[in-house]
Amino acid sequence: MGLILLRVANVLQRLNTRVLWIGTSLAAVAITLMVVAILVQVFFRYVLNSALPWPEEAARFLMLWMTGLAAPAAYRRGAFVSIDLLEFALPRRVGAVLSLLLLLIALAVLGMALQFGWKHVQSGWLFNSSSLKLPLGLIGMKAVKIKLAWMYMSLFVGFAMLAVVNIELILRSVLKVMGRDEGLDPLPVMTIAEAE
Amino acid sequence: QDITLRATANSNENDEDYDGLVVFKNYVESASNGAIAVEIYMGTQLCSNGAECLQGIADGSIDIYQTTSGGAAGIFPYVQVLDLPYLMKDDRTAEAALPGTFTKTIRDMALEDSGDKIRLMTIGNTGGWRNFANTQKRVQTPADLDGMKIRTVVADLPQELVTTLGASPTPIPWPELFTSLQTGVVEGTKNGITDIMSMKFPDAGLKYLTLDGHAYMAAYWWMSNDSFMALPEDLRRVVVDGFYALQQATFASPKRKSIQAYEDFVANGGDLYVPTPEEKDAFAEAAAPIYDWFKENVDGGEAAFSALQDAVAKAEEDINAMRDQEIN
Amino acid sequence: MLIWFLPLFLLLLLIGLPVFFALLAAPGLLLWLNGQERDVALLYRNVYNGIDSFPLMAIPFFMLAGELMNRGGITLRLVEFSQAMMGHLRGGLAHVNILSSMLFAGLSGSAVADTSALGSMLIPAMEKQGYTRRFAAAITAASSVIGPIIPPSGIMIIYAYVMGESVAALFLAGIVPGVMVGLSLMLMVRFMANRYDFPVASAKTTWNERGQASLKAFFPLMTPVIIMGGILLGIFTPTEAAAIAVAYAIIIGLFIMRTLKLSDLPDVLSRSAATSAVVLLLVGAAMAFKTVVSLSHAPQILADIILGLSENPLILLFLINLLLFIVGMFLDAGPAIIILGPVLGPVFTDLGIDPIHFAIIMSVNLTVGLATPPMGLVLFVASSVSGERVETISRAILPFLAMEILVIFLVTYIPALSMTIPQLTGFAN
Numbered sequence A: 001m002g003l004i005l006l007r008v009a010n011v012l013q014r015l016n017t018r019v020l021w022i023g024t025s026l027a028a029v030a031i032t033l034m035v036v037a038i039l040v041q042v043f044f045r046y047v048l049n050s051a052l053p054w055p056e057e058a059a060r061f062l063m064l065w066m067t068g069l070a071a072p073a074a075y076r077r078g079a080f081v082s083i084d085l086l087e088f089a090l091p092r093r094v095g096a097v098l099s100l101l102l103l104l105i106a107l108a109v110l111g112m113a114l115q116f117g118w119k120h121v122q123s124g125w126l127f128n129s130s131s132l133k134l135p136l137g138l139i140g141m142k143a144v145k146i147k148l149a150w151m152y153m154s155l156f157v158g159f160a161m162l163a164v165v166n167i168e169l170i171l172r173s174v175l176k177v178m179g180r181d182e183g184l185d186p187l188p189v190m191t192i193a194e195a196e
Numbered sequence B: 001q002d003i004t005l006r007a008t009a010n011s012n013e014n015d016e017d018y019d020g021l022v023v024f025k026n027y028v029e030s031a032s033n034g035a036i037a038v039e040i041y042m043g044t045q046l047c048s049n050g051a052e053c054l055q056g057i058a059d060g061s062i063d064i065y066q067t068t069s070g071g072a073a074g075i076f077p078y079v080q081v082l083d084l085p086y087l088m089k090d091d092r093t094a095e096a097a098l099p100g101t102f103t104k105t106i107r108d109m110a111l112e113d114s115g116d117k118i119r120l121m122t123i124g125n126t127g128g129w130r131n132f133a134n135t136q137k138r139v140q141t142p143a144d145l146d147g148m149k150i151r152t153v154v155a156d157l158p159q160e161l162v163t164t165l166g167a168s169p170t171p172i173p174w175p176e177l178f179t180s181l182q183t184g185v186v187e188g189t190k191n192g193i194t195d196i197m198s199m200k201f202p203d204a205g206l207k208y209l210t211l212d213g214h215a216y217m218a219a220y221w222w223m224s225n226d227s228f229m230a231l232p233e234d235l236r237r238v239v240v241d242g243f244y245a246l247q248q249a250t251f252a253s254p255k256r257k258s259i260q261a262y263e264d265f266v267a268n269g270g271d272l273y274v275p276t277p278e279e280k281d282a283f284a285e286a287a288a289p290i291y292d293w294f295k296e297n298v299d300g301g302e303a304a305f306s307a308l309q310d311a312v313a314k315a316e317e318d319i320n321a322m323r324d325q326e327i328n
Numbered sequence C: 001m002l003i004w005f006l007p008l009f010l011l012l013l014l015i016g017l018p019v020f021f022a023l024l025a026a027p028g029l030l031l032w033l034n035g036q037e038r039d040v041a042l043l044y045r046n047v048y049n050g051i052d053s054f055p056l057m058a059i060p061f062f063m064l065a066g067e068l069m070n071r072g073g074i075t076l077r078l079v080e081f082s083q084a085m086m087g088h089l090r091g092g093l094a095h096v097n098i099l100s101s102m103l104f105a106g107l108s109g110s111a112v113a114d115t116s117a118l119g120s121m122l123i124p125a126m127e128k129q130g131y132t133r134r135f136a137a138a139i140t141a142a143s144s145v146i147g148p149i150i151p152p153s154g155i156m157i158i159y160a161y162v163m164g165e166s167v168a169a170l171f172l173a174g175i176v177p178g179v180m181v182g183l184s185l186m187l188m189v190r191f192m193a194n195r196y197d198f199p200v201a202s203a204k205t206t207w208n209e210r211g212q213a214s215l216k217a218f219f220p221l222m223t224p225v226i227i228m229g230g231i232l233l234g235i236f237t238p239t240e241a242a243a244i245a246v247a248y249a250i251i252i253g254l255f256i257m258r259t260l261k262l263s264d265l266p267d268v269l270s271r272s273a274a275t276s277a278v279v280l281l282l283v284g285a286a287m288a289f290k291t292v293v294s295l296s297h298a299p300q301i302l303a304d305i306i307l308g309l310s311e312n313p314l315i316l317l318f319l320i321n322l323l324l325f326i327v328g329m330f331l332d333a334g335p336a337i338i339i340l341g342p343v344l345g346p347v348f349t350d351l352g353i354d355p356i357h358f359a360i361i362m363s364v365n366l367t368v369g370l371a372t373p374p375m376g377l378v379l380f381v382a383s384s385v386s387g388e389r390v391e392t393i394s395r396a397i398l399p400f401l402a403m404e405i406l407v408i409f410l411v412t413y414i415p416a417l418s419m420t421i422p423q424l425t426g427f428a429n
């Protein structure tokens, strides 16, 4: 039993390490493009004296994807803020059971988020973005407005990745309660965080 | 009561929308003998813009919602037909033309495009008519707008209109418009008088207002089709009558509110200019290419445009006949 | 009864559920139990809608700008500048520590970044001059809370967004209170310096040397001028100002001061993205939470409770100070302001407190909480930077905390301290 869990945990660990690395890298690209979009906006407004309609919405689009892609890695590194007084105050075993319980609550929230997120994405096919177009004019076709579903997908993808991370954390936690977690790599830790 | 209808509008309690909702609530609650309760949420408590709130209408978490044409343009681009300039002469024409076949045409188109989720209930007014206002000089002819930086929302039609008139469209978010006028980021804006005064734009240097009345500030009132159709037929009748009362209230309210606003504008040293019929014609002529642009570039534009044109023609005919009866 | 989501939320928070999940789990569960499934959909959508915001974009940008400046050796220039200005005083390095934090605050919105950047440089230097390590760590932690009070400020961007206030007005309102915290700490250092005979850091610097140091610190010191100047003149929005700060940090780091390497960028970018993603998700969850606050009529219920305690705004403000101080001991300022703002803000605005003044009361109160034992975040950072135990730093910081509490009271009861600058510049009524 423990051995099977350990194997599954190992697979998830490798999967998450890779997927989250890709996610974080894409998020880094997204934040770069956000800065570029806003600088373009300022440049066109002041230097060329003609405002562009799309940079604001494009930057928001990128920010949503940055959030969805980067948050799961941060979660795995323990960067989600919580009050962890109680867990430390409790004896080790009891503390481990408590943190398992907390992870299960988080999983329930993520399950709910996935269910409603999917509906949200579906409804997004009805709505056009107000300024973002696929420039099909370049290849002789009419430009097509981008559907908001492409924006909505950002958080859905983020919640899906969070759910996978959460399952890995649950397995780790179960193995810890069983005292069999020595076979796993330690989780990476995020050094400095917070807006404060 | 068994049924609660949750209504929201993104404006505040000083707005025409609120007046309409209060009338609606009062009518529906008493005419249904308490079978329906109406909860009003003003502002952004539930959702904060057109796309967000119409999502709520589509999935039934919000029952009733008001948008301007810009707010609904992302899903129903053809509702912007009411942003087209100089199609309706005055309030009396608009109030006769909007109900009836025009509203029905848009309702059918919207139901179809939303997969039978979003139902247009009625079209009212929110803030009177849009006029050109600026910080620079009195605008009497389209040539006076040449090269002027005019604030618009982020949407094709208003931007195209400003370009057609020879000015330069500048998208600025509403909350930032004051400072943008103050610092010269934009020189003009197209708004109703009550919005101009409630945002204190004269303090930012907005001095010249030309009453060209280039667009009707329409308020589209939407309802979740599922919530509406779930009502028994007698209660549907009550709700429909409630929207009629709401519409009448929003027709009346801006007229009353704008009187004080115009007085305040002039008292603040503002320059209020009423263009002559010839000057108005010149504006209409300069803006005419936008009609073709609208029909070609906006999905459903052709259908909405002809529906409005027919309704206006019919309304003008009826009004003229009635007026003839009344003056003789 | 929907209103039970508030106590449930508190319970989940106290047993250690991450704030993000607690903000969704508590209202979600009660809506579901109440049979309001359509409102659970509303809850989800408003998480998304809450993040989809242009003003909020200033947060990732300011974080990125701060990281870039840090990486680019700008901190060192600020410290050298401070040393040239105040190093000759008794207790010189302690003053330098405080002044550096005030200057650093103009570039960064983060107390944590302040503690780790300045602490790693100044704590060893202070030790070498004979200060105790616990004192050095304590003054570092105490002065770091100036970071989010003097603009730019992450928590003020969040508060402005969640409460619908102007970011520019809050930034401007924070200037005087931030400077007051700095001066009050210097006052305490001065008092202690005479009493405990603190060392001076350097012989009196000549004006020539001061000029040199100013020149070297010129480009970093221009950052706040560009940010606040641009916002004040209405040239750009806070979000645009933040993007310009990023560009400025890259240009001076890569080309002018040449302290930043291109190869540093990927790491800086992904760290900023990850850190902002956490904050943005939190803001989204808070906006969703706020919707349920409205649906449950919680503000009216709470207003009745609060007004039942007293109707005197002065007494209520004191109780708020107390509440915020206690909350600040256990919860970081960002999440705390997100949770308490929508619940408390409307009540006090109705009592006639200016919303901007109230925002500053909350911000100053909660940021000081960052340095308050037992759970103050910067105490832990100061501990890991210095190697001193949290308990020891907690004791050494008490005199400085006393000064900061004094400033909290002044800011609370004298609205003019926060309101004058935004009023004079036309950003508040």
Ligand code: NA
Binding pocket: C104, C105, C106, C107, C108, C109, C110, C146, C147, C148, C149, C150, C151, C152, C153
């Ligand atoms: Na700051």
Ligand code: NA
Binding pocket: C097, C098, C100, C101, C118, C139, C140, C141, C143, C144
């Ligand atoms: Na410091």
